[in-house]
Amino acid sequence: MSVVVGEISYTNILPFFYYLDREELHKRHCTFIPQVPAQLNKGMSEGVIDIGGISSFAYATNANSYSLLPNLSVTSYGAVNSIFLISKKPLMELNGSKIALTSSSATSVHLLKIILEHFHSFTIECKMMKPNLAMMLQDYDACLLIGDDAIVAKREVGHLYHFYDLGELWYKQTGYSMTFAVFAVRNETLQKHSSIVGYVYRSFLESKRKSEIDQYEQMIDDIVLTHGGERLFWNTYFQNLCNDFGEREQEGLIYYYQLLYKLGYLPSPVTSLNIWDVTRTLE
Ligand SMILES: C=C(O[C@@H]1C=C(C(=O)O)C=C[C@H]1O)C(=O)O
Numbered sequence: 111m112s113v114v115v116g117e118i119s120y121t122n123i124l125p126f127f128y129y130l131d132r133e134e135l136h137k138r139h140c141t142f143i144p145q146v147p148a149q150l151n152k153g154m155s156e157g158v159i160d161i162g163g164i165s166s167f168a169y170a171t172n173a174n175s176y177s178l179l180p181n182l183s184v185t186s187y188g189a190v191n192s193i194f195l196i197s198k199k200p201l202m203e204l205n206g207s208k209i210a211l212t213s214s215s216a217t218s219v220h221l222l223k224i225i226l227e228h229f230h231s232f233t234i235e236c237k238m239m240k241p242n243l244a245m246m247l248q249d250y251d252a253c254l255l256i257g258d259d260a261i262v263a264k265r266e267v268g269h270l271y272h273f274y275d276l277g278e279l280w281y282k283q284t285g286y287s288m289t290f291a292v293f294a295v296r297n298e299t300l301q302k303h304s305s306i307v308g309y310v311y312r313s314f315l316e317s318k319r320k321s322e323i324d325q326y327e328q329m330i331d332d333i334v335l336t337h338g339g340e341r342l343f344w345n346t347y348f349q350n351l352c353n354d355f356g357e358r359e360q361e362g363l364i365y366y367y368q369l370l371y372k373l374g375y376l377p378s379p380v381t382s383l384n385i386w387d388v389t390r391t392l393e
Pocket residue numbers: 118120122123147148164165166184190192193214215216217218219256257258290291
């Protein structure tokens with residue numbers, strides 16, 4: 111019986127995965143599924159994936175079945191630099207427009223709705239699509255891209271369209287951080303395999319610590335080879351992200367959930383987070 115670890119297939123999650131001792135984890139019956147967030151969210155809700163990074167939105171729709179791993183997240187205080195509304199017109203002219211949303215995301219698509227429908231009182235027509243910029247902008251006024259798709263779009267056509275960073279728009283309006291990804295574990299898995307979960311959790315923490323200690327240098331060497339881009343860009347990108355999940359980050363997330371519920375995007379309110387009590391594992 112293995113424990114299946116979901117691995118978001120974007121560079122932003124790398125600090126938690128780069129230094130994992132995968133051989134040791136395999137010996138402990140862990141397997142990995144690399145996928146975009148929407149697929150991982152689905153896998154976890156169906157019980158195919160046990161633990162790993164998911165959209166913070168997906169936690170809110172399964173809060174009774176999941177526990178959150180403390181101190182791990184993908185959060186930004188302001189610009190996140192990889193989640194963009196890419197628009198043919200200025201933001202303030204988007205009322206009544208048609209927007210294509212990446213099918214890879216759950217958190218950001220809802221964040222965009224909060225920003226446009228709630229903060230700006232716009233009416234918008236949205237359609238989920240595969241993340242392909244050219245196809246999306248063919249019939250739509252704007253589109254939402256996340257992760258590496260968004261990074262590449264900014265690099266390649268940043269001068270052709272208006273780019274709006276959702277982390278920045280959220281922060282300016284609310285003063286809160288925005289947590290895009292959380293690390294969750296299914297409560298069922300926690301009950302059956304608490305010592306493996308403990309090991310996986312400590313491995314994530316250790317990878318994050320090592321990444322921070324060497325200022326992401328070694329990881330960035332690899333990213334430049336696999337994804338291109340300038341070292342300076344990646345350096346600023348990772349320095350700018352917050353990978354913690356303490357009280358302040360949790361406060362921002364709860365506020366996001368509060369607005370989601372108010373706008374009808376959550377079936378029931380999520381006013382507190384079920385954070386796993388690490389001290390209860392033995393190993
Ligand atoms: C920062 C990012 O956050 C991602 C955005 C997610 C979402 O919108 O559902 C989910 C996981 C995160 O890895 C990004 O993709 O750029």
